Amino acid sequence: MARVLLGVTGGIAAYKACELLRLLVRDGHDVTPLLTPDAERFVTAHTFEALARQEAARDLYPHLADADLLVIAPLSANTLAKLAHGLADSVLTQAALAVRAPVLAAPAMNVRMWEHPATQANVVLLRERGVELIGPEEGELAEGEHGAGRMSEPDAIFDRCLELLSQPRASTRLRGKRVLVSAGGTREPLDSVRFLGNRSSGKMGVAVAREARRRGAEVTLVAANVAVAVPAGVETVEAPTAADVAREVLARGDADVVVMAAAVADYRPAEPTATKRPKDTGTWTVALEPTDDVLAELGRRRRNGQVLVGFAADEGERGLERARTKLTNKGGNLFVYNDVSRTDIGFESDWNELVLLSAAGERAVSRRSKEECAVAILDEVETLLEGD
Ligand SMILES: Cc1cc2nc3c(=O)[nH]c(=O)nc-3n(C[C@H](O)[C@H](O)[C@H](O)COP(=O)(O)O)c2cc1C
Structure with missing residues (x-):
């Protein structure tokens, strides 16, 4: 009954x-x-x-x-x-x-x-x-x-x-756990009105935050320009640029689970101007400098028992190979690979298809809604938490 x-x-x-x-x-x-x-x-x-x-x-x-x-x-x-x-x-x-x-x-x-x-x-x-x-x-x-x-x-x-x-009720195994999720795509200022950005909508990270909340976790979302509504009961911290994401995530980096789903810029304009650059007929050459690698820093700081999840948005078999390298180099315990060269999944789409990479091996998650992908990711996170 x-x-x-x-x-x-x-x-x-x-x-x-x-x-x-x-x-x-x-x-x-x-x-x-x-x-x-x-x-x-x-x-x-x-x-x-x-x-x-x-x-x-x-x-x-x-x-x-x-x-x-x-x-x-x-x-x-x-x-x-x-x-x-x-x-x-x-x-x-x-x-x-x-x-x-x-x-x-x-x-x-x-x-x-x-x-x-x-x-x-x-x-x-x-x-x-x-x-x-x-x-x-x-x-x-x-x-x-x-x-x-x-x-x-x-x-x-x-x-x-x-x-x-x-349907089985959502597990409550994350009850009492602090889960930090970053979502969306950063925007790096070129001047006071223009930016360099990416197509991430934040849907995948928001779905992970919602599912973690459903499982009883205390969830904080570091939101980089997310285009979708934030789930009820989730604390949200706005972080529009890569530097903002780095600052806000590292300040909360001791959470039990950290899921870095945000598409954080790898490069930003080295010298953004404080005012709008007027239009002229010349070319505009912009020098880009690398941003800090938040995931690698989180990996260095990772404490025993903490689960660190990185996302690898890349293309094709060689992208998957790079995700395998990240798993060994960046100190995370789970990598989520998705192929952003496809138009039927990934950026802006409601659908995704994943490969979950951990020390235990690789698990393919066939094409399904981002909500269902979040279920698969958090099932894996729970297994890793139990393993510890
Ligand atoms: C005869 C009658 C039929 C109505 N049928 C509907 C209906 O089918 N759907 C609807 O959204 N509102 C309908 N309304 C309007 C709602 O009753 C009205 O918006 C009301 O404030 C809804 O309140 P509630 O959402 O708190 O129950 C109807 C109103 C009347 C007088």
Whole structure:
């Protein structure tokens, strides 16, 4: 029996949540209804309480946060926006911030509300934070219109709930560990407005930070111009240049696990100017000087029991060979190689394909989402921590 929180918001499809609740209860689960005040304008709390055989929650009492799953059906445009921005004005929105369990949500709304750029931007934010959306489906809408906005059918939501409940819960083996992750790509000033940068979006490092947080770690993210939202519960330190990354990472370099996923510049302009260089017809020759090798410095300082993970963004078989050399030269215990010459993985993509290199050997991680790659990396980190 799993502990399920059923969030219901104010929309026509609220009546369908009764059927979802019935399916979950019939399958033996302990379901606590969490209704927004507006949901009660559509279906009374009594209906849900009778079906759940327990009272709808009115306060976020602590045991709610320990649930195995939060499913929100229907999810209104209003609550979707609140969840994306972290508002906590009802027991449902409070629970959504507090639970560590997977969150599944079934949006239901008018097609124009669904397609509005504000809603779509909120959807992106929610997905980036790991909320899974089911639907909405295309079809006849309550107001007689046609389009995307219908809530998925209760049996489809129920099936997905069972799949999520059958997945092993994230391990909590990182609980009490301090994990430092760097992510993104540094920008090295040429003058006051121009910079030399790289295409790293920070998605891979942010996925590692999120997964480490999910496993109970205390996570700090040193963020070099990351283009994606930072996960809730992760302390973030902005570090736009290679020098900033070096300073912020080395200041926290005694963490139990350090994951250097940021694409830190190897070279920076030797003499950036403080003001904008005016345009002229001549060529502009820029001298580049090497930056400090943060990973090598972390390797020199690595203490017993500490796990140091380096990333090797390189190209082809020769790049993999260079990653093998780094493993022996840089003092890290795990190297993550990915081939940045490919366009279907790596920089800016939501996908990656890795080779994990450690003293124990090499493990290929086939093409999968960066979230799933983060799971593979942290599984390896946990094995290394246990080995020590
Ligand atoms: C008859 C009626 C039907 C509605 N249906 C929906 C709907 O399907 N989806 C939606 O996002 N909002 C719908 N709304 C608007 C929401 O009820 C409104 O935005 C409300 O503030 C949602 O509050 P909540 O998200 O806290 O439950 C409807 C409103 C009315 C009066």
